[in-house]
Amino acid sequence: MEALRAVIDPEIGQDIVSLGMVDRVDVDGSRVRVRVKLTVSGCPLQTTIRQDVERKLAALGAEAVDVELSTMTEAERDALALRLRGKDPAQVSLNANRLPGDAHTVFLAVASGKGGVGKSTVTVNLAVAFARRGLAVGIVDADIYGFSVPDMMGIEQRPTVIGDVILPVPRFGVKVMSMGFFVSDNAPVIWRGPMLGKMLDTFLKEVSWGPLDVLLFDLPPGTGDIALDIHSKIPKVKEIIVTTPHPTASFVAARAGAMALRTGHELLGVVENMSYVRCPNGDRVHLFGQGGGRKLADVLGTELLAEIPIGLPEAADPDDPDFAPSVYDARHPIGEVYDALAEKVWAKIGSPSPRR
Ligand SMILES: Nc1ncnc2c1ncn2[C@@H]1O[C@H](COP(=O)(O)OP(=O)(O)OP(=O)(O)O)[C@@H](O)[C@H]1O
Ligand SMILES: [Mg+2]
Incomplete structure (x- = not known):
């Protein structure tokens, strides 16, 4: 049982013994049989849990490990949901106006004036780069329509729901919550303002985020309802503005920055995306003009944090379980740019002792 305490449920982030998932252990010489109760049937991470159990027991000298998987009963799941709510400071009633994480969690919104400049790409890759640094990271895809x-x-994968607790989906060390998980067949979301705000509340308060160093928000373009909602719901949110180098893009982006400043939020800086293409001979071609990011940073009285070139992640096989069309890995030149960005941002906002 002690060894099994090192097996962490990847979704919940706690060990399977404390979660009550280890039903029984039978030891017969060097042969061990373990019964594990999964939170939901067909749990997508069951292979990870099974392999982890086998590995931990083999390390103790077990020669044969038999892992039998079953599923919790409704009552057991409800009890677990209650425990998760009790343990996780995020899990309190909506009226209590509590946010995920704790006093050390940094909230970071990625905004822009214009659409299509790369907010989502920057959010995702900054989050993955934070995770590579060992930080506990989450993303709220606050673009409810888009x-x-x-x-x-x-x-x-879809989120696991235990009782009335929703678990964010882990991917590359980042916990993710998105409206996309609750929409079937890419159907359009046709809600009006107040419902969007409620969804955001759900993402913040009914999702079991667990401890977080950083929670990033991928905002929809412009200075609309959701951006305003984020500003009012999360008073201490810090902001990064994304723009392309083109003067019109940075002009429009200035409005998003001005909104952050007017609502009293800390502007961390500007990220210029699609800055240039690097040619095979090393030359930089500035396809979309030059200087927009720098100018915007000056106008907003902030820093130009990064200039991200145009380029795609290594082509990977869509059937590969690690396939991710917009994630640059650490060895990709653009992945390195994101690592440098993460380091710079963390130096500005980070608490000295990350949790992982
Ligand atoms: N540096 C880059 N190099 C090549 N393609 C990029 C780069 N950055 C973003 N893209 C591509 O540009 C498109 C727009 O990017 P993305 O969706 O991140 O922008 P966005 O600002 O979030 O858009 P929206 O306003 O619609 O939310 C995507 O297809 C993305 O893959
Ligand atoms: Mg987007």
Whole structure:
């Protein structure tokens, strides 16, 4: 049982013994039989849990490990949901106006004036780069109508729901919540303002985020309802503005920045995306003009944090479980740019002791 405490349920982030998932252990010489109760049947991460159990017991000298998987009863799941709510400070009633994480959690919104400049790409890759640094990271895809984070990260899985607790979906070390998880067949979301706000509340308060160093928000374009909602619901949110180098893009982006400043939020800086293409001979071609990011940073009295070139992640096989069309890995030149961005941002906002 002690060894099994090192097996962490990847979705909940706690060990399977404390979660009450280990039903019984029978030891017969060097042969061990373990019965594990999964939270839901067909739990997408069951292979990970099974392999982890086998590995931990083999390390103790077990020569044969038999892992039998079953599913919790409704009553057991309700009890677990209650326990999760009790343990997780995020899990309190909506009226209590509590946010995920704790006093150390940094909230970081990625905004822009214009659409299509790369907010979602920057959010996803900054989050993955934070996770590579060992930080506990989450993403709220706050673009309720135009969600794109699940596709960009290649997430096929749907969130597990235990009782009335929703678990974010883990991907590349990042916990993700998106409207896309609750829409079938890419159907359009046709809600009006107040319902969008409620969805955001649900994402913040009914999702079991667990401890977080950073929670990123991928905002829809412009200075509309959701952006305003984020500003009012999360008073301490810090903001990054994304723009392209083109003067019109940075002009429009200035409005998003001005909104952050007017609502009293800390502007961390500007990220210029699609800055240039690097040619095979090393030359940089500035397809969309030059200087927009720098100018915007000056206008807003903030810093130009990064210039991200145009380029695609390594082509991967869509059947590969790690396939993610918009995630650059650490060895990709653009992945390195994101690592540098993460380091810079963390130096500005980070608490000295990350949790992982
Ligand atoms: N540096 C880049 N190099 C190549 N393609 C990029 C780059 N950044 C973004 N893209 C591509 O540009 C498109 C728009 O990017 P993305 O969806 O991130 O923008 P957005 O600002 O979130 O858009 P929206 O306003 O619709 O939410 C996507 O197809 C994305 O893959
Ligand atoms: Mg987007």
